[in-house]
Amino acid sequence: MESSKAASGGSTRREATRQKLYEAAVTLIAEQGFSATTVDEIAERAGVAKGTVYYNFASKSVLFEELLRHGVELLTASLREAAEQTERDGGSKVDALDAMIRAGLVFIDRYPSFTQLYVAELWRTNRAWQSTLMVVRQQAVAVVEGVLREGVKNGEFSEEIDVALTASALVGMVLVAALDWKSFQPERSLDDVHAALSRLLQGRVSGRR
Amino acid sequence: MESSKAASGGSTRREATRQKLYEAAVTLIAEQGFSATTVDEIAERAGVAKGTVYYNFASKSVLFEELLRHGVELLTASLREAAEQTERDGGSKVDALDAMIRAGLVFIDRYPSFTQLYVAELWRTNRAWQSTLMVVRQQAVAVVEGVLREGVKNGEFSEEIDVALTASALVGMVLVAALDWKSFQPERSLDDVHAALSRLLQGRVSGRR
DNA sequence: ACTTTTGCACTGACCAGTCAGTTCAAATTG
DNA sequence: CAATTTGAACTGACTGGTCAGTGCAAAAGT
Structure with missing residues (x-):
C-alpha cells in the first residue's frame, strides 16, 4: 500500500513532527547543552511521545x-x-x-x-x-x-x-x-x-x- | 593557570591538587562539555581519587x-x-x-x-x-x-x-x-x-x- | 456502497546502564 | 599529630533506547 505522496518527499505528517522536534530541540539544547537535554524533554516540548522521536530519528545524536x-x-x-x-x-x-x-x-x-x-x-x-x-x-x-x-x-x-x-x-x-x-x-x-x-x-x- | 606559590589562604599542597583538578577539568569539559564529563574522568585525568575531588570542592558545579x-x-x-x-x-x-x-x-x-x-x-x-x-x-x-x-x-x-x-x-x-x-x-x-x-x-x- | 486489510505514524511503560554524590576506615604527608 | 588523600563500596535518581501495541486513513476486495 503506497502512501499518498503529498508534495515532494516524505509524508506531510512526518515532516511536520520532524519540524516540531527540531524547534523543541533547538531551544532546549541552546539553553542547556546537548548532554544536559533529555530526549524526554524534547518530546514533551514538541508535544509528542518519546517513541516518536526514535521513530523519526535513529538516535539523539x-x-x-x-x-x-x-x-x-x-x-x-x-x-x-x-x-x-x-x-x-x-x-x-x-x-x-x-x-x-x-x-x-x-x-x-x-x-x-x-x-x-x-x-x-x-x-x-x-x-x-x-x-x-x-x-x-x-x-x-x-x-x-x-x-x-x-x-x-x-x-x-x-x-x-x-x-x-x-x-x-x-x-x-x-x-x-x-x-x-x-x-x-x-x-x-x-x-x-x-x-x-x-x-x-x-x-x-x-x-x- | 600557573601555580602561585602559597598565596593567601590555602596550604600549598591543597592548592596543588586543586590546580591539577582545574587542568584536568578544563580539557575534558572543553572537549565534551560539562554534562558529558564525569567526575570520575576528571579525577582519573588529574591522577587523584574521586574522594579528593569532593574534599576540595563542594560539587562538580x-x-x-x-x-x-x-x-x-x-x-x-x-x-x-x-x-x-x-x-x-x-x-x-x-x-x-x-x-x-x-x-x-x-x-x-x-x-x-x-x-x-x-x-x-x-x-x-x-x-x-x-x-x-x-x-x-x-x-x-x-x-x-x-x-x-x-x-x-x-x-x-x-x-x-x-x-x-x-x-x-x-x-x-x-x-x-x-x-x-x-x-x-x-x-x-x-x-x-x-x-x-x-x-x-x-x-x-x-x-x- | 460497505467491509476488510494494510502499513505508516505514533504511543508510553519498561529496562539496563550510568552518574553525582556519600561514606568512611585506612594510608600518607608535611 | 593534624591535615589531606585514598579507594572502594553504595545509593538513588535519572536517561537513552526498546518494543509490543494502538489508531487511523487510504487501498483493496466484494
Missing part, C-alpha cells in the same frame, strides 16, 4: 546532527544570496561583505537559539557530529572567503590580507556582536547594529568624523 | 564555577596590563587596542581549552553558574570598552561609534579568529595571526597596498 546541517544550510544559502544580489546590483566587494553582514544579522535575529548552539559546538573535538560540523562550517565560511578572494583579484582589497583568517575574524565579529545584542540589548534595532558593524568593517572607527 | 572565575580573572588582568603598558609607553588608543588583541591571542594560545569552554557557555541561559559568568564577562569586556571610551574622549575615535557593540565585535573578531587558528592552522605563528588582525583593526583591508 542523529537528531542533533540533522538539525545542525539543516540550520547551517539555511545560513549558507542566505549568505550566498546576499552576495549574489550585490553582484547583480553592480555593488563593490565591500558592499557584498556588508550585505553578508546584514544577512548574518537577519539570520541570527531569526534563529538566535540555533546560532548559540552552533557556536557552543563549533570548536569541540571528539564528538560524534564533529565531521558533519566541519563540512557545513566550511561551506558557510567559503562564501565569505570567496568574496574576499575576488576582492583581492580585482584590486579592491590588499593582496596582503590573509583570506582565511580575515574571513574568520569577520564571522566572529558578526557572531559575537549579534549574540551580545540578542542577549543584552534585545531592544535595539537590526539597522542600528548593522550600522555599527558597517562602520567597523570600513575602518571608519579611527579618525574624527 | 562548584569546581566548574571556580575554574571559570579563575580563568577569566587571568584574562582580564592580562588585558588590563596590556592597556596600561601601552599607556606608560605613550602609545595611542589604537596601539592599546592592538596590544590587547595581542594579549588576547597570547592568552588563547596558552589556554585554548579554557577559551573554548568559555565561549561554549557564555550565551547559555538557565544554568547554575550563569550569574558568575555574567560578572566575569563584564569585567573583561569593560577593559576594552574603557579604552574605546577614552579614545572617543580624546578624539582618536569617532564619537559615533557604539562602544558596547564595537567592544563585542572586537572581542568576537579575536576570539573566533584565534579559535580557528588553533583548530585549523595551529602551525601558524602568533605574530602572523596578530598581523592579520591588526590590519583589519586599522582598516587596512580596503584600498590597495
